[in-house]
Amino acid sequence: MRNWIRRLSGQSPGKPQPSGTPLPSEMRSDPRMRTPLSAALSENENILRSVYADCSDAVFRRFAVGGQTSALLLYIEGLTNVEEIDRCVLAPLMLQTDQPPSGPPDQLANRQIPVSGTKPVADIAGVVEEVSIGNPVLLIDGQTGGMAFSLPKWEKRNLEEPKAEPTIRGSREGFLETLGDNMALIRRRIRSPRLKMRSMEIGRYSMTRVAVAYIDGLADPKLVDEVMRRLQKIDIDGILESGYVEELIEDHPWSPFPQVMSTERPDTAAAGLLEGRVAMLVDGTPFALVVPASLFTVLQSAEDYYQRFWISTAIRWLRYFFFVISLLLPSAYVAILTYHQEMLPTTLLLSVAISREEVPFPALVEALLMEITFEALREAGVRLPKQVGTAVSIVGALVIGEAAVSAGLVSAPMVMVVSLTGIASFTIPRYHAGFAFRLLRFPIILLAGTLGLLGIMLGIIAIVVHMCTIRSFGVPYLTPLSPARGSMLKDVLVRAPWWMLNTRPQPVGQLNPHRQSDNQRPGPDTGGEQR
Amino acid sequence: MPYNGKITPVQMAFLLHPTIVATALLLVPAMTERHAGRDMWLSPLWALMAGFATLLTAWALHKRFPDDTPIEYSERLVGKTAGKIIGVLFIFFYWHGSGSLLREYGEFVSGTFLMETPTEVIMGGMLIIAAYAVRGGIEVLGRCAQIMVPVVVVLFMTLILLVSRNLDPYKLLPMLEFGILPSLKGSIVPQSWFSEIIAAAFLLPSLTDRSKGLRWGVITLLFVAVILSLTNLTVLMLFGELAGRLVYPVMSAARYIEIADFLEHLEAIVMAIWVFGTFIKIVVFYFLLVQCTARVIGLSDWRPIVLPVGLLILISGIWTAPNLQQLVHALGTSIVFELLLIQLGIPLLLLAVALIRGKKGAPATAK
Numbered sequence: 095m096r097n098w099i100r101r102l103s104g105q106s107p108g109k110p111q112p113s114g115t116p117l118p119s120e121m122r123s124d125p126r127m128r129t130p131l132s133a134a135l136s137e138n139e140n141i142l143r144s145v146y147a148d149c150s151d152a153v154f155r156r157f158a159v160g161g162q163t164s165a166l167l168l169y170i171e172g173l174t175n176v177e178e179i180d181r182c183v184l185a186p187l188m189l190q191t192d193q194p195p196s197g198p199p200d201q202l203a204n205r206q207i208p209v210s211g212t213k214p215v216a217d218i219a220g221v222v223e224e225v226s227i228g229n230p231v232l233l234i235d236g237q238t239g240g241m242a243f244s245l246p247k248w249e250k251r252n253l254e255e256p257k258a259e260p261t262i263r264g265s266r267e268g269f270l271e272t273l274g275d276n277m278a279l280i281r282r283r284i285r286s287p288r289l290k291m292r293s294m295e296i297g298r299y300s301m302t303r304v305a306v307a308y309i310d311g312l313a314d315p316k317l318v319d320e321v322m323r324r325l326q327k328i329d330i331d332g333i334l335e336s337g338y339v340e341e342l343i344e345d346h347p348w349s350p351f352p353q354v355m356s357t358e359r360p361d362t363a364a365a366g367l368l369e370g371r372v373a374m375l376v377d378g379t380p381f382a383l384v385v386p387a388s389l390f391t392v393l394q395s396a397e398d399y400y401q402r403f404w405i406s407t408a409i410r411w412l413r414y415f416f417f418v419i420s421l422l423l424p425s426a427y428v429a430i431l432t433y434h435q436e437m438l439p440t441t442l443l444l445s446v447a448i449s450r451e452e453v454p455f456p457a458l459v460e461a462l463l464m465e466i467t468f469e470a471l472r473e474a475g476v477r478l479p480k481q482v483g484t485a486v487s488i489v490g491a492l493v494i495g496e497a498a499v500s501a502g503l504v505s506a507p508m509v510m511v512v513s514l515t516g517i518a519s520f521t522i523p524r525y526h527a528g529f530a531f532r533l534l535r536f537p538i539i540l541l542a543g544t545l546g547l548l549g550i551m552l553g554i555i556a557i558v559v560h561m562c563t564i565r566s567f568g569v570p571y572l573t574p575l576s577p578a579r580g581s582m583l584k585d586v587l588v589r590a591p592w593w594m595l596n597t598r599p600q601p602v603g604q605l606n607p608h609r610q611s612d613n614q615r616p617g618p619d620t621g622g623e624q625r
Numbered sequence: 626m627p628y629n630g631k632i633t634p635v636q637m638a639f640l641l642h643p644t645i646v647a648t649a650l651l652l653v654p655a656m657t658e659r660h661a662g663r664d665m666w667l668s669p670l671w672a673l674m675a676g677f678a679t680l681l682t683a684w685a686l687h688k689r690f691p692d693d694t695p696i697e698y699s700e701r702l703v704g705k706t707a708g709k710i711i712g713v714l715f716i717f718f719y720w721h722g723s724g725s726l727l728r729e730y731g732e733f734v735s736g737t738f739l740m741e742t743p744t745e746v747i748m749g750g751m752l753i754i755a756a757y758a759v760r761g762g763i764e765v766l767g768r769c770a771q772i773m774v775p776v777v778v779v780l781f782m783t784l785i786l787l788v789s790r791n792l793d794p795y796k797l798l799p800m801l802e803f804g805i806l807p808s809l810k811g812s813i814v815p816q817s818w819f820s821e822i823i824a825a826a827f828l829l830p831s832l833t834d835r836s837k838g839l840r841w842g843v844i845t846l847l848f849v850a851v852i853l854s855l856t857n858l859t860v861l862m863l864f865g866e867l868a869g870r871l872v873y874p875v876m877s878a879a880r881y882i883e884i885a886d887f888l889e890h891l892e893a894i895v896m897a898i899w900v901f902g903t904f905i906k907i908v909v910f911y912f913l914l915v916q917c918t919a920r921v922i923g924l925s926d927w928r929p930i931v932l933p934v935g936l937l938i939l940i941s942g943i944w945t946a947p948n949l950q951q952l953v954h955a956l957g958t959s960i961v962f963e964l965l966l967i968q969l970g971i972p973l974l975l976l977a978v979a980l981i982r983g984k985k986g987a988p989a990t991a992k
Contacts, residue, residue, distance in 0.1 A: 437889075570768060
């Protein structure tokens with residue numbers, strides 16, 4: 095905080111800030127950056143050439159406006175739409191004008207350059223900032239300002255289905271790597287101008303653009319300020335993925351649990367905004383960060399809200415059940431086989447004992463062996479090229495399945511336990527959140543191997559205590575279960591039909607608690623027997 | 626001087642309920658039976674008297690000093706020196722209390738399930754997690770209780786439901802064969818357990834809605850009485866007068882569970898669930914011990930002493946009794962008077978002083 099104030103006051107107050115966003119400190123510390131553009135073009139060009147020394151992709155195009163006044167167009171090759179520059183900037187200025195330009199450059203732009211997005215720049219930093227995002231900047235001799243045109247163009251992939259969070263019913267659009275496109279994807283879902291997008295640049299060298307989206311009137315201004323404050327505190331050389339930002343703004347950096355929800359789906363991000371949350375979009379990342387998050391935002395899928403509420407409720411319970419299975423099944427197996435054999439019915443105990451007869455390891459070692467192999471297979475399946483990936487999964491299925499059992503290294507029930515656990519961990523809709531539980535499984539297996547069911551209980555208690563301790567942007571992680579919020583449980587224990595979900599989740603949506611008007615229960619007799 | 630953080634009245638109830646019930650389920654039914662015989666199910670209801678007396682005393686004092694815990698208002702009522710002495714009494718009481726409570730837990734687990742694991746390991750493992758929770762402060766404790774206690778209560782009710790087909794109501798008869806005296810005698814041990822509601826005096830100042838404190842305290846007491854009475858009824862209808870000879874009658878009752886001729890011997894699961902409740906109790910005692918210590922010494926921050934105090938609790942747990950039999954004997958005899966004296970006697974004394982000094986026109990109810 096103090097650091098940020100110092101940085102703010104470091105900027106000379108009277109100087110124009112054309113970009114509107116605070117620049118990374120690395121750039122601000124460079125005295126050249128703070129130089130205002132002078133009227134002499136050659137002077138500006140010298141500074142810019144020294145800034146862009148050894149940048150072979152920076153193009154300095156000298157030309158004459160109307161055949162007399164010299165001008166400079168600066169852009170970066172590959173980031174800028176060169177055809178449009180030729181057609182809309184160079185052609186009108188060079189061919190269709192024969193008088194020298196008069197007045198400030200924005201008047202010239204308004205008269206002669208048919209480009210929709212224009213922006214005046216006043217200092218070197220402004221020029222650099224515009225050029226770096228692909229906007230060509232025009233400087234004209236004799237005038238103290240430049241003009242940036244919004245003509246970026248670079249290779250990018252097309253809109254695709256979100257790979258990590260697919261749904262059967264629901265939008266097929268996923269976020270892209272381009273900030274502008276991602277902002278548009280959200281804007282297309284929430285068209286009200288009350289959807290605000292504040293942007294800033296983070297990263298001394300990467301100068302990554304980050305946009306903070308929220309809905310004015312729904313999101314608590316204190317929350318928005320807190321998000322902005324934490325983002326502005328970041329001072330790092332580069333942001334290459336939203337994961338950097340996530341780790342730098344968390345409340346409890348040592349916790350294994352994600353305290354920021356990351357989503358690839360614009361509809362999930364928009365739903366978060368409508369609940370009063372704040373979304374962060376990071377340029378170059380197809381994942382939006384939504385805060386505050388809780389355990390239950392992590393266990394819910396977008397599709398829960400798109401299909402019939404009975405099905406969603408049932409699926410939610412299925413998910414909670416398998417969430418517990420994924421955390422506890424291997425350790426429960428180890429504990430029962432090691433300490434509490436009497437809990438198994440006799441027939442089951444006999445068949446387990448027979449299958450374990452040839453296995454040389456104790457249950458704990460067997461479980462650890464298989465779980466680690468399974469995690470390795472999964473990791474290999476993700477990292478390897480697609481063609482090899484299938485081969486790995488076939489080999490893996492053979493190795494940890496049939497062959498291991500017939501070789502007498504592991505028992506068949508253990509293989510079942512491991513595969514059930516694996517399937518269960520895939521039911522957690524957010525892949526990244528599942529990591530925490532995959533990781534916590536191992537200490538619990540060790541506890542189960544040393545203290546039996548008591549060890550499992552101690553593990554669970556430790557996890558519950560930890561989850562009760564952490565907060566995400568001030569919201570306790572287990573909201574609404576604890577601290578209990580009765581009205582919110584209908585979106586956690588069940589998925590109530592939309593006509594019952596009248597209030598926004600608390601305390602996130604407390605600024606504007608009512609989501610919709612009451613009495614919306616549909617029926618054939620509209621208006622007749624309403625509640 | 627409330628603690629850092631606030632809890633809701635419901636969270637307070639969830640903290641106080643296992644503070645009484647968790648260990649009362651273990652040893653108290655058998656101890657009650659020895660005096661009350663077939664009327665043991667009435668004893669928890671008589672024991673409500675001590676509970677209400679303690680709660681109302683705590684409430685009356687809280688009304689006079691809404692922002693203070695007993696440590697602070699005892700100093701303001703009886704003077705600095707005497708107040709410090711009362712504070713030290715509370716420290717030693719909670720030290721001994723948490724130690725013997727931890728020992729009960731350790732003896733129970735090592736006596737029934739992990740017979741070869743040293744008790745110190747079992748107690749130490751629990752204390753480490755408890756220390757982590759206590760460091761989180763009162764809000765974390767409230768949230769933990771709100772998650773864990775409903776689970777425990779629901780599963781405990783399920784347990785009673787599953788055992789119910791083995792129950793024989795005729796074992797209750799004849800009722801009140803020797804009048805109400807045996808059940809009153811049997812209620813002495815539960816009385817001392819009910820006086821543990823004094824923990825409310827420490828929690829009331831940090832409630833979000835103080836006006837509801839008394840209501841939720843009363844609900845807690847009634848609910849505790851219902852649970853204990855129901856337990857005693859179940860145990861009695863299952864074992865008859867044999868219940869007094871069992872060390873852990875509830876655990877023995879769990880052996881009767883049988884679901885669909887397939888799942889049997891679920892005691893380990895019952896034990897595991899019970900650990901939830903005990904955890905809350907240990908954490909409450911631990912937290913109060915840390916708070917009392919920090920306040921009596923006058924520390925500005927209590928967090929640094931959490932771990933050292935935990936080590937002392939472990940030592941107290943080892944010292945408190947040489948074996949389970951001695952511990953049970955102490956719990957049924959001398960500890961009863963210790964509990965009642967500290968948890969009911971001292972607050973009553975403080976209230977009396979407050980009333981007298983209030984009459985003299987020197988109101989200590991400044992705030």
